Structures are given as C-alpha cells and as structure tokens.
Amino acid sequence: MTVKIILRGKEYExxxxxxxLDALRKSGILPExxxxxRNGEMILEDEILVEGDVVRLVAVISGGSQ
Amino acid sequence: MKxxxxxxxxxxxxRQHKLALCKDHYLEWIPEQTARFIKxxxxxxxxxxxxxxxxxxxxxxSLWDILHRLGYNxxxxxxxxxxxxxxxxSDESRRLTEKFASERGLKLHIVDIExxxxxxxxxxxxxxxxxxxRPCSVCGLAKRHEMNRIAHDLGYDVLATGxxxxxxxxxxxxxTLTWSKxxxxxxxxxxxxxxxxxxxxxxxxxxxxxxxxxxxxxxGIEYIYEECPFSVGSxxxxxxxxxxxxxxxxxxxxxxxxxxxxxxxxxxxxxxDVTPTIQPLYNCPTCGQPTxxxxxxxxxxxxxxxx
Numbered sequence: 469m470t471v472k473i474i475l476r477g478k479e480y481e482x483x484x485x486x487x488x489l490d491a492l493r494k495s496g497i498l499p500e501x502x503x504x505x506r507n508g509e510m511i512l513e514d515e516i517l518v519e520g521d522v523v524r525l526v527a528v529i530s531g532g533s534q
Numbered sequence: 535m536k537x538x539x540x541x542x543x544x545x546x547x548x549r550q551h552k553l554a555l556c557k558d559h560y561l562e563w564i565p566e567q568t569a570r571f572i573k574x575x576x577x578x579x580x581x582x583x584x585x586x587x588x589x590x591x592x593x594x595x596s597l598w599d600i601l602h603r604l605g606y607n608x609x610x611x612x613x614x615x616x617x618x619x620x621x622x623x624s625d626e627s628r629r630l631t632e633k634f635a636s637e638r639g640l641k642l643h644i645v646d647i648e649x650x651x652x653x654x655x656x657x658x659x660x661x662x663x664x665x666x667x668r669p670c671s672v673c674g675l676a677k678r679h680e681m682n683r684i685a686h687d688l689g690y691d692v693l694a695t696g697x698x699x700x701x702x703x704x705x706x707x708x709x710t711l712t713w714s715k716x717x718x719x720x721x722x723x724x725x726x727x728x729x730x731x732x733x734x735x736x737x738x739x740x741x742x743x744x745x746x747x748x749x750x751x752x753x754g755i756e757y758i759y760e761e762c763p764f765s766v767g768s769x770x771x772x773x774x775x776x777x778x779x780x781x782x783x784x785x786x787x788x789x790x791x792x793x794x795x796x797x798x799x800x801x802x803x804x805x806x807d808v809t810p811t812i813q814p815l816y817n818c819p820t821c822g823q824p825t826x827x828x829x830x831x832x833x834x835x836x837x838x839x840x841x
Contacts, residue, residue: 498775498778498779498782499782500744500778500779500781500782501744501775501778502744503744503747503748503751505751509545510545510546510557510748510751510752511545512535512544512545512546512547512554513547514535526747526751526759527759528743528744528746528747529700529743529771529774529775529778530591530592530593530743530761530762530765530771
C-alpha cells in the first residue's frame with residue numbers, strides 16, 4: 469500500500485490513504501518549496517493519496533545574483 | 535479544496551491570502567494582480583516601451599507572458615552567459631527563450647557575452663579573480679551593465695525583471711542581518727531612471743516563488759527547470775529556505791516581512807544618517823555608461839583585467 473513521491477530524481481515512499489501534506493511532512497519535504505503533480509495535474513495539500521499514485525514534485529526555489 | 539470564485543476544484547491555495555483558485559481563475563488573477571501592482575507602484579504607463587530581462591526561467595518568462603497578455607508594448611532581452619557545466623545550461627535556456635518568443639511572435643534581443651567581449655562569464659570570473667571562485671558577482675555585474683546598455687541603446691523606457699517576493703525577501707533578509715543601510719534604502723519595486731540609468735521595475739515582487747511556478751506550469755510555459763549550476767549552495771537559496779520554514783509555521787510571514795519593510799522605508803525608518811538614495815553619477819570614459827565613482831566603471835575595469 470504505497471505511494472511514490474519523486475523530487476529531483478530522488479524517490480520517497482509513503483503509505484496510501486494519507487493526504488499530500490502529511491506525505492510531504494513524512495518525507496521531510498517543506499510544502500512551501502514544491503508544487504505537486506499527479507498524472508500531469510497539480511494537486512493540493514488536502515488531496516488524499518491512493519495506492520499506486522506517483523506524485524511528482526516540482527521544486528520552486530531558484531537563486532543566484534540579483 | 536474549492537475555488538473561491540466558482541466553487542470548482544482548486545489547484546492553487548495561497549494560505550497568506552486565504553485564497554484558493556481553480557486553473558482558469560488563477561490564470562486571470564495573476565495578470566489582474568500584476569496590473570494592480572504596476573499601477574500601485576507607478577512602474578510604467580500603457581504607452582511606454584518595456585524591455586523584459588529574460589533568462590529562460592519561470593519568473594522572467596511568466597512576466598513576459600503576463601505583460602504581453604496585459605497588452606503592453608514589451609520585448610525581451612536574453613543575455614547569453616556561456617555557462618555549460620556539463621548540462622548546457624546557457625544553450626538550453628536560450629533555446630527555451632527563443633521558442634517562447636517565436637511561439638508568441640514577440641521581439642527578442644540577444645546579447646552573447648562571449649561573442650561581445652571575448653570571454654564567457656565563468657572565464658571572466660576566473661581571469662578577473664572576482665567573486666572568490668564563484669562567478670555570481672561577475673554575472674550580476676555583466677547582466678546589470680548589459681541590461682542598461684541595451685535598454686538605453688534601443689530606446690526602451692523601462693527595464694522589467696522577474697524578481698518575485700521570495701527573491702526580494704531573501705535579499706532583504708540578508709541586508710537586515712548585516713544592517714546594510716545603503717541597500718536597505720534602495721530596495722524597491724521601482725528604481726527610478728537617473729543620469730543614464732534605466733528605470734528598473736519588478737512587477738512580480740509581491741508573488742511568492744511558488745505562485746510564479748504555478749503560473750508557468752498552468753500556462754504551459756516551458757522553462758529551464760535546472761538550477762544555474764553556480765547557484766547551488768548560494769546564500770540566497772539558503773535564506774529562501776529559512777524564510778520558507780517560517781512561512782510553513784506562520785503563513786504570510788514572508789509577505790509581511792517584505793510589505794512592512796516597504797512601508798517602514800516609505801515612512802523614513804532608514805532615512806537618517808545615510809547617503810541619499812540617489813547620488814549623482816559619473817560617465818565611464820570607456821563605455822559611457824553611468825558609474826558611481828570617477829573613472830572607469832566596474833564592468834570596464836573587469837574587462838580590462840580580463841584582457
């Protein structure tokens with residue numbers, strides 16, 4: 469009963485049935501720094517993740533000179 | 535979560551505004567808010583010629599897209615930095631910028647630093663020995679010089695950059711930690727034109743970085759996702775991560791930090807015993823561009839050193 473979360477090529481696994489916010493916390497990922505997509509659609513933190521889901525995270529932070 | 539406007543499925547939730555929106559209403563909301571900020575901070579008028587500095591990243595391409603949608607007379611400027619680092623960073627960002635412009639029929643000016651000056655940014659950093667092994671300061675200097683030159687030479691009224699609130703809050707945070715009075719006085723959504731320096735504006739300065747990423751994704755804008763290889767481990771990213779930890783616990787913390795700073799600055803909190811905001815400038819005898827001190831500007835001194 470697992471859900472896969474992928475961020476910059478790194479994979480995390482969490483139990484199905486929890487919402488995205490809990491899944492991110494469990495994986496040690498700060499929600500402010502990512503956007504989550506499932507099947508190409510953006511999903512929010514209250515979305516319940518189900519068995520077999522693959523959540524791809526888009527990192528939002530960029531930096532460098534001003 | 536439901537869209538506050540139509541009750542449909544929300545795809546973006548902005549906790550700091552207590553506002554969730556669906557795709558369609560989010561793609562309306564961002565340009566509407568941008569137009570509001572442009573007016574609020576007196577950035578530019580409907581008849582002015584705007585040059586957007588584009589890097590191929592999500593913020594600058596989104597800004598270009600928004601200003602175009604709002605009907606402004608806007609062109610883009612891409613500066614080729616010659617950064618490769620095994621991932622063809624500059625080549626890819628240029629390809630995406632050119633693709634964006636051609637798909638929308640927009641005018642794009644391209645400056646290639648290596649072709650123009652004989653050295654790429656990483657090489658310039660090495661030979662000029664600026665930046666303590668990191669090319670970021672050389673990159674910033676070259677970009678500022680070239681942006682101003684092109685805006686001036688091609689007759690643009692205003693130079694727009696895609697700095698978002700996270701960028702601004704991170705800079706503010708750094709300047710506050712060191713109490714850099716001169717910088718604290720200067721940071722603003724608008725830097726007025728003076729003595730040959732183009733007016734600079736940041737129309738996205740009140741949007742979170744996450745919101746701009748959402749806008750780019752939902753608009754179908756293809757942007758360079760890879761980080762500039764030299765920005766990995768940078769102080770600005772470290773500050774952004776720290777601020778996001780605060781935001782996580784206290785939604786709105788970043789926005790409040792920035793907006794209260796702007797208000798405090800307007801009320802004169804940083805105005806005593808410091809150099810005036812606008813100093814008279816000199817002209818560089820080599821390139822003719824404005825410079826803070828008499829003699830050659832920093833860019834020309836760097837180029838001289840590079841040979």
